[in-house]
Amino acid sequence: MTLTERDKKVIWHPYTQAKNAMPVIGITSASGPYLFAEDGNRYIDAVSSWWVNIHGHSHPYIAEKVAAQLSNLEHVIFAGFTHEPAVLLAERLLPVLPGTQDKVFYSDNGSTAVEVALKMCIQFWSNSGVPERKRVLAFKDSYHGDTFGAMSVSARSIFTDAFASYLFEVEFIDLPTDENIADLRQLIASQADNLACFIFEPLVLGSGGMLMYRAELLDQLLELCRDKGVLLIADEVMTGFGRTGVPFATAGLHNKPDIFCLSKGLTGGTMALGITTCTDKIFEGFYSDDKLKTLYHGHSFTANPIACTAALASLDLFLGEETQANLDRITRRHANFSAKISGHPRLKDIRQTGTILALEWETGTDTSYLSGLRDRMYKWFLDRGILMRPLGNIIYLMPPYVISDEDLDYIYKQIEIALAEI
Numbered sequence: 001m002t003l004t005e006r007d008k009k010v011i012w013h014p015y016t017q018a019k020n021a022m023p024v025i026g027i028t029s030a031s032g033p034y035l036f037a038e039d040g041n042r043y044i045d046a047v048s049s050w051w052v053n054i055h056g057h058s059h060p061y062i063a064e065k066v067a068a069q070l071s072n073l074e075h076v077i078f079a080g081f082t083h084e085p086a087v088l089l090a091e092r093l094l095p096v097l098p099g100t101q102d103k104v105f106y107s108d109n110g111s112t113a114v115e116v117a118l119k120m121c122i123q124f125w126s127n128s129g130v131p132e133r134k135r136v137l138a139f140k141d142s143y144h145g146d147t148f149g150a151m152s153v154s155a156r157s158i159f160t161d162a163f164a165s166y167l168f169e170v171e172f173i174d175l176p177t178d179e180n181i182a183d184l185r186q187l188i189a190s191q192a193d194n195l196a197c198f199i200f201e202p203l204v205l206g207s208g209g210m211l212m213y214r215a216e217l218l219d220q221l222l223e224l225c226r227d228k229g230v231l232l233i234a235d236e237v238m239t240g241f242g243r244t245g246v247p248f249a250t251a252g253l254h255n256k257p258d259i260f261c262l263s264k265g266l267t268g269g270t271m272a273l274g275i276t277t278c279t280d281k282i283f284e285g286f287y288s289d290d291k292l293k294t295l296y297h298g299h300s301f302t303a304n305p306i307a308c309t310a311a312l313a314s315l316d317l318f319l320g321e322e323t324q325a326n327l328d329r330i331t332r333r334h335a336n337f338s339a340k341i342s343g344h345p346r347l348k349d350i351r352q353t354g355t356i357l358a359l360e361w362e363t364g365t366d367t368s369y370l371s372g373l374r375d376r377m378y379k380w381f382l383d384r385g386i387l388m389r390p391l392g393n394i395i396y397l398m399p400p401y402v403i404s405d406e407d408l409d410y411i412y413k414q415i416e417i418a419l420a421e422i
Contacts, residue, residue, distance in 0.1 A: 002026055003038055022379065030057030033403045035387065043387045044407050048400050050389075051206070051238050053269030055317050056402035062270050062313040069309040078106065078302040085308035092315060094277065098248050099256025102280040105295075106273070106303035110237035110263035111145025113274035114199070117259045118149045119297055120278060121197035121231045124285040127293045137188065137198040137230065140172045141208035144199060144235055144261075153199050155208060158369060171195065175205070176217035185224050192228035197259075199233040202249035203353055206238040210358035210396050212351045215252050222255035231282070232257040241265035241318055243398065245331045245354025258282055268314030273307040326401040330355045333405065334397065337412045346419045348393075358396040359415065361422075373422070380422055384414050 003026025013024065026038040033056055035043040048054060055062070073083055090104035105116050118136065125133035136153050143159075144150040151160045152167040160167065171191055173184050188195070202218060205211040222232055234257035239249035243265070250257055259282065262275040286295050301307075317323055334357040338350050341359075348362040363373055374390045381388040381395075388395050395418075397411065 003028075022375075025382075032056040032058075033400045033407060041385065043382070043385055044399075044403070044411065045387050046381075046397050046399050046411055047387060047389050048398055049269060049387075050264075051243070051398055052264045052267075053400050054241055054265040055268045055314060055323070056400040057269070059268060059270075059313075059317070061317060062268050062310055065309050065313040066270065066306055069306050073305045075301065075304055075306070079298060083303070083305050083308075085305045085312060086303040089308045089312050089315075092312065093275070096247065096315075096319070097260055097277060098251045098253070100279060101260060101277040103278050103283045105276045105278070105297075106308075107276065108299050108301055109145075109272050109274045110235075110261065111147040111150045111274075112299065113237065113261040113263055113276045114144045114150040114153070114233075114235060115147055116274075116276040116295075116297055117199065117233045117235075117261050117278075118153065118197070120259060120276065120282055120286075120295065121233065123293075123295060124231065124282055125196050127285050127288070132194060133196045133229075135169070135171055135191065135194045135196060137171045137173065137191070137195050137225075139200060139205060139208075140174055141205050141211055142199075142201055142235075143205070143207035144201075145237075175211060175213045176221060177213070178217075181217055181220055184221060188221065188224055188230075189228065192225075192230055195225075195228070195230045197231040197233050198222070198225045199235055201235050202239055202253070203244055204239055204249065204356055207391065209360070209391050209394050210351055210356060212353050212358075219253050219255055222253065222257075226255050231259065233259045233261065235261045237261050237263045241314075242323070242327050242401065243353075243355055245327055247318075249353075265318075266314065267307055267310040268317065270310040270314070271307050273304070273311055323401055327355060329405075330399065330401065330403070330408070333408055340412075341416065341419070344419055355401070356396065356398050358394055361393040361395070363393050377418065377422060380418060381414065386411055386414060 004023050007024055027035050028038050029036045033045050035045050076083060094101045107113050107116055122134050138153045141155050143154045151163060153170050173187060174180055176184055203212060203215060225232055234250050236248055240262050258279050260277045267273050286293050331354050334352050338352050342350060346362055347359055349360040351358040369392050371392045373393050377390045377395055
């Protein structure tokens with residue numbers, strides 16, 4: 001019996017309607033940008049397996065470090081104890097982040113990193129004697145995760161419809177443009193006294209359709225929030241570790257966040273780990289003789305030593321010259337391909353920020369996640385050995401940084417053929 005057949009009997013997959021879904025593909029091994037299936041097919045992982053695998057699969061350096069850690073310390077409770085991988089990762093990561101970040105709070109994934117950030121901000125104001133500052137500001141098309149707090153600050157959509165009555169109210173605003181920036185600033189100013197924080201995906205809204213907006217406009221919103229005392233949460237779960245062509249998307253902003261949420265590329269895609277960092281200002285809001293001012297949040301696998309070790313190894317690779325050269329190379333090649341197909345009649349829009357390239361198909365019909373075009377495009381590229389996960393009528397490239405020019409050229413060529421055939 002194949003993996004596909006065995007899976008069908010016992011597994012419930014994410015974001016999948018099991019009744020009419022394509023059979024899952026059994027993967028037996030992976031290396032670099034490639035996934036190898038049990039039927040002998042090979043797939044180029046053009047989306048880095050949900051944006052996590054920045055260095056390629058089964059990277060020997062990460063594997064070596066993780067194997068050594070397994071023989072030393074696999075896990076220890078992180079309440080009342082600590083260990084070298086957790087301390088060293090915090091020591092090395094904090095100076096790399098834009099602005100001044102002073103403390104690391106460990107969790108398990110992107111959603112939990114967001115939950116921690118929201119709780120930090122809301123309780124910060126409560127601890128400070130300003131409990132009325134509890135409302136959250138967010139972008140309308142944002143996505144911050146699937147736990148309840150993270151859903152609350154994400155766009156209302158098919159992902160949240162069933163839980164709408166359980167989600168707390170949020171002040172949602174449009175992405176900033178030259179036309180609406182003044183109105184957005186006025187809205188924020190009018191609500192500021194009740195706002196605990198502004199959570200945002202900097203420069204690129206991933207699951208919302210790879211929507212992109214300009215740093216200088218975001219900076220205007222952040223500057224106003226800073227002036228009004230609104231805390232700033234940068235959700236760099238997706239954009240962090242080079243995706244926008246620079247180490248972190250907030251690097252070019254004048255107004256730096258108070259809090260960062262990190263995951264995905266943090267461990268190079270090796271295993272789950274979430275991090276929420278903050279400034280001393282946030283930490284001091286909880287530092288008290290009053291135990292009621294404690295941040296009562298934690299997870300069984302908080303700061304798992306193996307995950308921290310994987311993150312340290314990934315950071316070594318990320319900060320190396322080879323990775324930085326690859327970021328520039330992929331960014332440049334995406335830009336060249338974008339210019340080549342610019343104006344194509346089948347494309348409504350082409351968007352690029354760094355190593356992220358998004359192509360929005362002109363359909364004239366349904367463009368949602370439920371679009372039949374999405375399923376056709378998904379299968380079309382799989383049949384040609386490329387793993388894509390279209391967002392409705394939008395396909396995007398977010399490859400591992402080790403992808404070769406030859407593989408990129410092959411993907412670009414297949415996109416051109418798809419524009420003619422699909």
